Amino acid sequence: MKDSANTFRNKLILTLVLFIIVLSSGTAGYYFIEGWRVFDSLYMTVITLSTVGFHEIEPLSKAGKAFTIGLIFFSLGVVAFAVNYGLKAIFEGEFRDVFGRRKLKKALGSLENHYIICGYGRMGKVISKEFEIKGIPFVVVEKEGQGLDIDGDVIVVYGDATRDELLKDVGIERAKGLISVLDSDPQNLYVVLSARGLNKDLFIVARANDEGADYKLTRAGADKVVSPYHIGGLRMAHTILKPTVVDFLELTAKTGNMEIQIEEVVVEDASALAGKTIKEADIRAKNWVVIVALRKNNGKMFFNPRAHTLIEVGDKVAVIGEPDHFTQFEDMARGKRGTNSH
Numbered sequence: 001m002k003d004s005a006n007t008f009r010n011k012l013i014l015t016l017v018l019f020i021i022v023l024s025s026g027t028a029g030y031y032f033i034e035g036w037r038v039f040d041s042l043y044m045t046v047i048t049l050s051t052v053g054f055h056e057i058e059p060l061s062k063a064g065k066a067f068t069i070g071l072i073f074f075s076l077g078v079v080a081f082a083v084n085y086g087l088k089a090i091f092e093g094e095f096r097d098v099f100g101r102r103k104l105k106k107a108l109g110s111l112e113n114h115y116i117i118c119g120y121g122r123m124g125k126v127i128s129k130e131f132e133i134k135g136i137p138f139v140v141v142e143k144e145g146q147g148l149d150i151d152g153d154v155i156v157v158y159g160d161a162t163r164d165e166l167l168k169d170v171g172i173e174r175a176k177g178l179i180s181v182l183d184s185d186p187q188n189l190y191v192v193l194s195a196r197g198l199n200k201d202l203f204i205v206a207r208a209n210d211e212g213a214d215y216k217l218t219r220a221g222a223d224k225v226v227s228p229y230h231i232g233g234l235r236m237a238h239t240i241l242k243p244t245v246v247d248f249l250e251l252t253a254k255t256g257n258m259e260i261q262i263e264e265v266v267v268e269d270a271s272a273l274a275g276k277t278i279k280e281a282d283i284r285a286k287n288w289v290v291i292v293a294l295r296k297n298n299g300k301m302f303f304n305p306r307a308h309t310l311i312e313v314g315d316k317v318a319v320i321g322e323p324d325h326f327t328q329f330e331d332m333a334r335g336k337r338g339t340n341s342h
Helices: 004-034 040-050 062-092 094-112 122-134 165-170 183-196 211-220 228-241 244-253 283-289 323-334
Strands: 113-116 138-142 153-156 177-181 203-207 224-226 261-266 290-295 301-303 318-323
Touching: 004 040, 004 062, 040 062, 094 153, 094 301, 113 122, 113 183, 122 138, 165 177, 165 183, 177 183, 183 203, 183 211, 211 224, 228 244, 283 290, 283 323
Parallel strands: 113 138, 113 177, 138 153, 177 203, 203 224
Antiparallel strands: 261 318, 290 301, 290 318
16 A cells, blocks of 8 residues: 555656646747747746647747647647546556555554454464454554455555554554464564564464474563464374364364354453352353363463362353353353343
C-alpha cells in the first residue's frame, strides 16, 4: 500500500510539472517571438492549450504561427499522458489505495486487546484462519511488496515487523499478544526484542527453526517458543507408535469439530466456581465437561487435578467436552448466568 501511494504521488507530481513546463514554454515563446506582455502571452498559451477557439490577441507572425503549431502538438502529448494516467488510476484502484490508507489508520486505531501476527506464510495463514473462526481481533504484518490473497476483513499492514515504528502503528502498546512466524530465526529474534521493549506485559509466541534458537528467543523475551520441525517429528513418531492417541488429539484440536473439543477459560470474580474445590463445583455433573488441567495464578500447573484442588479467581481451567456443554461451562466460569443441571 505504501508503494502504491508513492507511485501515485510521483505520477501526480510528474503530470503537474509537465503542465507547468507547457505553460511556461508557451508564455516565454509568445513573449520573445511576438514581443507581447507576460500576461497576454500566458493568456494566448491558455486559449491555445484549451482549444476554445478565441481570436489571437494580435495577428501572429510566421514564426509565431510555427511556434503555436509546435505548442499544440507538445500539449497534446501532455494531455494524452494525463488522461491515460487518470484512467489507469481509476481502473487499477490507485485512488482507492491512497484513500484506503485513512480507513486502515482508523481500523488500527480502534484495535485493543488484539493479537499481532508477524508473517503470513503457511503458519501465519493457519493462525489467522483460527483467529477468524474464533472471532478474535488481530492484524497481520507482512513484508512490503508481498501481495496476499486474503478473504474476509483481515487487517494487513505491509512493512518490516522488526521496526519499532511499524509495531507502534499496529497498536503493540494496546495489544494482548504477538506471534512471530517469520522466515528466519534472526528476524523472529529482532521482533521479540522490539516487542518486549515496547510492551512488557505482552504475551509473545515465536517460531524457532534451528536447534538452539528456542533458548535465544526465550532470553529475548518470548513467553513460548514453538519449533515446527520438532513438533512435526514427534507427531509423526506418535502417529506410528500411538495412533489412537494422535487421532484423539486431532479430533479435539480440529477446527470446526462438533463432536469434542479441548478449551480453556479464566475464572472471573463473579464466577460460581471461585472459592470452591473441584469436588464442590461438581463441574462434570452440571456441565458435562471434564477438567484435564488447571493453571494457578502463580503459574503452577496441575494435570488431572484432584477433587480437593481449590479453584480461585484468575485460575485457568482446561476442560474437554462437547462445544455446547463448554459454552455452558464458560458462562459459569465467567459468572454470566447460572447453568442447568443435566
